[in-house]
Amino acid sequence: MQIAIVLFDRFTALDAVGPYEVLSRLPDAKTVFVAEQAGPRRSDTGYLTMVADRSFDEVTSPDIVVVPGGPGQTEQMTDNRLLDWLRDTDATSLWTTSVCTGALLLGAAGLLRGRRATTHWLALDELARLGARPTSDRVVVDGKYVTAAGVSSGIDMGLRLLGTIAGDEHARAIQLMIEYDPQPPYDAGSPAKAPAQLVETLRATSRFTQEARP
Amino acid sequence: MQIAIVLFDRFTALDAVGPYEVLSRLPDAKTVFVAEQAGPRRSDTGYLTMVADRSFDEVTSPDIVVVPGGPGQTEQMTDNRLLDWLRDTDATSLWTTSVCTGALLLGAAGLLRGRRATTHWLALDELARLGARPTSDRVVVDGKYVTAAGVSSGIDMGLRLLGTIAGDEHARAIQLMIEYDPQPPYDAGSPAKAPAQLVETLRATSRFTQEARP
Numbered sequence: 001m002q003i004a005i006v007l008f009d010r011f012t013a014l015d016a017v018g019p020y021e022v023l024s025r026l027p028d029a030k031t032v033f034v035a036e037q038a039g040p041r042r043s044d045t046g047y048l049t050m051v052a053d054r055s056f057d058e059v060t061s062p063d064i065v066v067v068p069g070g071p072g073q074t075e076q077m078t079d080n081r082l083l084d085w086l087r088d089t090d091a092t093s094l095w096t097t098s099v100c101t102g103a104l105l106l107g108a109a110g111l112l113r114g115r116r117a118t119t120h121w122l123a124l125d126e127l128a129r130l131g132a133r134p135t136s137d138r139v140v141v142d143g144k145y146v147t148a149a150g151v152s153s154g155i156d157m158g159l160r161l162l163g164t165i166a167g168d169e170h171a172r173a174i175q176l177m178i179e180y181d182p183q184p185p186y187d188a189g190s191p192a193k194a195p196a197q198l199v200e201t202l203r204a205t206s207r208f209t210q211e212a213r214p
Numbered sequence: 215m216q217i218a219i220v221l222f223d224r225f226t227a228l229d230a231v232g233p234y235e236v237l238s239r240l241p242d243a244k245t246v247f248v249a250e251q252a253g254p255r256r257s258d259t260g261y262l263t264m265v266a267d268r269s270f271d272e273v274t275s276p277d278i279v280v281v282p283g284g285p286g287q288t289e290q291m292t293d294n295r296l297l298d299w300l301r302d303t304d305a306t307s308l309w310t311t312s313v314c315t316g317a318l319l320l321g322a323a324g325l326l327r328g329r330r331a332t333t334h335w336l337a338l339d340e341l342a343r344l345g346a347r348p349t350s351d352r353v354v355v356d357g358k359y360v361t362a363a364g365v366s367s368g369i370d371m372g373l374r375l376l377g378t379i380a381g382d383e384h385a386r387a388i389q390l391m392i393e394y395d396p397q398p399p400y401d402a403g404s405p406a407k408a409p410a411q412l413v414e415t416l417r418a419t420s421r422f423t424q425e426a427r428p
Contacts, residue, residue, distance in 0.1 A: 014235040014392065017262070021228040021365065024259045031261040040265060045238045047245040048231070051254060051263035100393075121393060138397045150393025151235065155366060160399045172402035173412055178228065179314075179335060179364025181403030182396035183352045185374045188386035189395030198387055 001029040004062035004089070006102075007041040007052045008082065010072025014151050015099040016050070019066050022158030025174050026166055034059045036081050044070045056085040063094045064161075068154075069101030069120060071207065076105055083109045095161060097146040099154035106145070107132050115142040120150035121191045122206040136192075152189075155180060215243040218276035218303070220316075221255040221266045222296065224286025228365050229313040230264070233280050236372030239388050240380055248273045250295050258284045270299040277308045278375075282368070283315030283334060285421065290319055297323045309375060311360040313368035320359070321346050329356040334364035335405045336420040350406075366403075369394060 003023050005016050016033075024031040035041055035052035042049050067086070076082050086109040090096050098106050103119035106112050107130030117132040117140055118124070124134040138149045139157045148157035159180070163171035188194035203209055217237050219230050230247075238245040249255055249266035256263050281300070290296050300323040304310050312320050317333035320326050321344030331346040331354055332338070338348040352363045353371045362371035373394070377385035402408035417423055 012235070013231050017227050017231040020262060021226070024261050031259065033262065045245065047238050047267075048234060048247065049265035049267070051265065053261075053263070138395065139399075149395075150391070152369060152392045152394040152396065156397050156399065163399060168400065169412070172400050172408060173416065175398060175400050175402045176405070176408045176412060176416060177364070178366045179352075179403060180366040180396075180398055181352065181363075181407065182366065182394075182398065183370050184389060184394055184396065185370065185377060186382065186386050186389050188389045189393060191390070193395065194386060194390045198383070198390060202387065202390060 001026060001063045002059070003029055003031040003064040003066065004034045004059050005031065005066040006068065006082070007033050007035045007050055008072050008076050009041055010044045010070055010075075011041060011068045012070035012100060012151055013043045013048050013050065015068030015070060015102060015154055016066070018152060018154030019097070019099060019158040021178060022155060022162055022174055023064065023066070025177075026162060027170070032059055032062070036079075044072065056081065060089070061092045062089055065089050065093050065096045067098040067102035067105050069099060069104070073101040073104055074207070077108045086111065093144065095144050095146060097148070097157065097161065099148045099157065100150050103127055103132070103147045104130060106147070112145060115145055116140050117142065117145065117147040118149050119147065122203060122208055126208055215240060215277045216273070217243055217245040217278040217280065218248045218273050219245065219280040220282065220296070221247050221249045221264055222286050222290050223255055224258045224284055224289075225255065225282045226284035226314060226365055227257045227262050227264065229282030229284060229316060229368055230280070232366060232368030233311070233313060233372040235392060236369060236376055236388055237278065237280070239391075240376060241384070246273055246276070250293075258286065270295065274303070275306045276303055279303050279307050279310045281312040281316035281319050283313060283318070287315040287318055288421070291322045300325065307358065309358050309360060311362070311371065311375065313362045313371065314364050317341055317346070317361045318344060320361070326359060326361075329359055330354050331356065331359065331361040332363050333361065336417065336422055340422055
């Protein structure tokens with residue numbers, strides 16, 4: 001089994017590394033980081049660089065595709081090479097997945113039309129515009145399409161997919177090895193739980209709100 | 215403020231990326247990935263490469279030091295260049311921190327003697343041998359030394375430190391932006407919660423158990 005994780009400039013690192021840390025531990029699976037061209041890609045903060053070991057041309061039929069999000073997603077929406085690769089690999093993939101605004105790329109590739117899906121909470125309206133049926137669930141499975149909410153949700157998605165593919169026992173073992181017993185010091189991790197004023201402030205300054213303005 | 219995150223071969227990626235994703239969003243802070251020499255470092259699975267932008271020689275007085283763990287930690291225990299750098303930077307750091315078996319490196323550098331600290335649950339005995347007072351708390355603060363448990367705990371550590379440095383409001387905003395509202399599909403993330411048989415199996419095959427055998 002081959003797992004391909006997409007990189008592009010200004011991706012959000014945890015979007016990619018959350019599912020990687022879980023799924024790369026699938027028995028008999030190989031994981032590869034892939035981009036339009038092989039080479040280094042800089043994350044959204046400008047501080048972190050990860051390397052794509054293979055180009056899209058070299059990875060033609062991965063079993064699992066993982067698409068992260070991040071500010072760089074906007075630019076990729078009109079880059080046909082990524083969208084073409086997503087459509088091509090989707091023809092044979094067992095699972096096509098995304099974290100955060102990676103779902104907008106699946107949507108732009110036409111893969112989520114009429115499907116239940118999720119994305120970063122600030123991007124749910126965008127996802128609807130691309131023909132999906134957005135939900136605010138943290139992980140959404142619709143057929144072979146698995147989408148996760150913002151950034152950190154990729155860990156939950158990875159564990160859920162791992163359990164489906166390799167069994168609950170294996171998934172529990174990986175959860176214990178990565179000691180995933182989350183204890184956030186605050187309870188502000190979703191717009192339903194965070195202070196309303198904070199939600200409004202972030203919404204007002206979001207790139208999606210800005211882009212939607214005339 | 216400068217945040218330095220250490221890389222070495224066979225590090226565990228999420229150990230580094232969890233705190234990075236949170237702490238790099240500190241206002242007016244710059245984050246740098248640092249290693250003995252600048253250049254790419256391969257993670258423990260062999261599938262992921264991150265780049266150290268600076269060498270130890272180039273980063274001499276970071277305000278926050280973050281040390282990840284991973285299988286490569288064993289080799290670093292006898293590499294004086296990392297241990298010397300940890301001691302040198304600790305002389306002026308505001309916070310010296312670790313995730314997972316990164317705490318064993320702080321311990322080997324002599325920085326945790328008599329201090330309360332934590333590490334990956336499989337490595338707590340090792341931590342005691344290095345003179346620390348291990349606890350099974352997920353995040354432990356003893357003076358300026360902040361240690362986190364296994365792999366995924368670095369996200370919780372990052373948020374806690376962010377709250378202490380930049381205030382609860384800012385930390386809540388970052389939690390909401392990374393949508394950290396964890397919903398693990400299993401409740402097996404700590405040895406106290408996972409099935410006893412699984413805990414025993416992982417303990418029996420752990421590198422620490424193997425190393426301890428005569």
